[in-house]
Amino acid sequence: MNTVVLAPAALPAVLPAAAWPALRSADVVYAAGDLPEVTRVALDAKAAPAPEELLRATGAVVLVAADRTDPGAAALLDAGAALVSVPVPAVVEAVAVMDKLRSPGGCPWDAAQTHDSLRQYLVEETYELLEAIEDGDRAALREELGDVLLQVLFHARVAAEDGQDPFDIEDVAGELVAKLVGRHPHVFGGDEVIDTAEHQQVRWEELKQTEKRRESIVDGVALGQPAVALAGKLGQRTGRAGLPSDLFPAGDTDAEQLFRLAASARRAGVDPEGALRAVAKRFAADVRTAEASARSAGVTPQDPPTWRHHWPH
Template sequence: MIPASATVVLAPSALPAVLPAAAWPALRSAEVVYAAADLPGPARAALDAKPAPEPSELVRQRNVVLVAATPDDPAAAALITAGARVIDTPVPELVRAAEVMDRLRSPGGCPWDAEQTHSSLRQYLVEETYELLDAIEEGDRAAMREELGDVLLQVLFHARVAAEDPADPFGIDVVAAELVDKLVSRHPHVFGTGETVHTAEHQQVRWEELKQSEKRRESIVDGVALGQPATALAGKLGHRTGRAGVPLDLFPGGTSEAEKLFRIAAAARRGGTDPEGELRAVAKRFALDVRTAEAAARADGVEPAMLEADGWRHYWPT
């Protein structure tokens, strides 16, 4: 066994520049600080650490600190087996998630993950978003945790694919950094000396004004995602144009069913109603009524497929 003063500090490759506070007393008092072979070069240089000697020599030294990326490094494993104290660096779960995604996408990872592109992943982003939306509407907390994770996976996946782009690569750190910059710049009343915002409505107006200024948009409908569901799109356009003072009588004035639907959805959003959410709620309630009527018919020995109009009216829940 070696003296208890021998210490192994684990600095995971995901956080090579981060060491726990508990490691610093050992680093300051150590006679020698060594870097294991698996420690990234920048971390080794920052610590001014010497390359670790052979394990057989290392275990005979006293009052040493070895900084390693993993406990599997031969030098780290030798010290740990000999009884050295281990100081670990906890890795946040978000960082671990990015590491897992990186491994799945890298050589030796998952063949399916390696083949995906931004285009092939689009359907999953849409599906996972709607599954999360359903969990929120149902108030299912367990499902929300799972579906939020699935949506996060899509963000990590797209960022990992983007990092491989030969012309314009960027990864999850750049995505996160731009998000932070946006949140700070859009909340000057919180992070700066902007005007005081007293209500959520005022903040929403200021958010749109700042966004318009930052992006230098030429049209009030610039930035509206045209690929969103039609009811939500009509509502968004109605809301955006309402802020600009576009009157309702300029909405599509035809008599087609599509034009009528547009006017209803756009006007509803101006009135403070989410047409997409409300319509989905009605549709889900209708689906439940169908199931209830079918169950009532089967209880009477009647197959729902045989029901005619009067039969449906008879079994329809009141």
């Protein structure tokens, strides 16, 4: 019986296990024109003839193709050939789609983007994801996670084209794996014991400090993050190092007071950025409620003196 084996271009080194019995018993193994050269060479397969010749071939024929739409594969399948395929993980497909968008013949807009031009989208998508989490919206959460993943894939694809220091998504993922394993010695080997989440947080920072050879306890704090989050992070980082809170800025300016509030909140286990955003969102909702109440009473909501009578209590 003839067999068509699909070896997707996104996984050139992967063949389904079910394909091997057919390959071993085949009288001839052909490689379709869309098959990556690395796969054809590894299989020592012959270049596939025209579809009509494939159909006339005698004995057990195996055609290895990247896609079932290949003319030879389509002809054999229409004639009753068995199909053996391996599902391509969606993440792998996403990488392949991103690659096609950036390649010649792809999308002009995608091809023109740089790390710098993409920054605004990364920030926007991150905040949209944060809002989905805060709202408990599962559908939006799934969608926004995908949008953030797109930014990771996009930046990795742009990085792969750098002439001086190229790296790709495999390098990014590999570095992440090494980091996760290295900072969890209690999970991936060794005699170290971590009993609580708090202990793990402290140990993570210790390992990171040693790994990155940082000289200051505030090295590595992203100074570009929102100010309230930054103040909180600095408060947390210095608190873990044992610095007392009386070393916080002691002035009476609004900014200094805000810093002390945010830094102290983070030390107390409160996320000041999230807490302040929750209050701001509640205030925005109260404004909308007051406006609606004023309109229903026939009052112009833009008239400040009328608001007090319609404000939610």
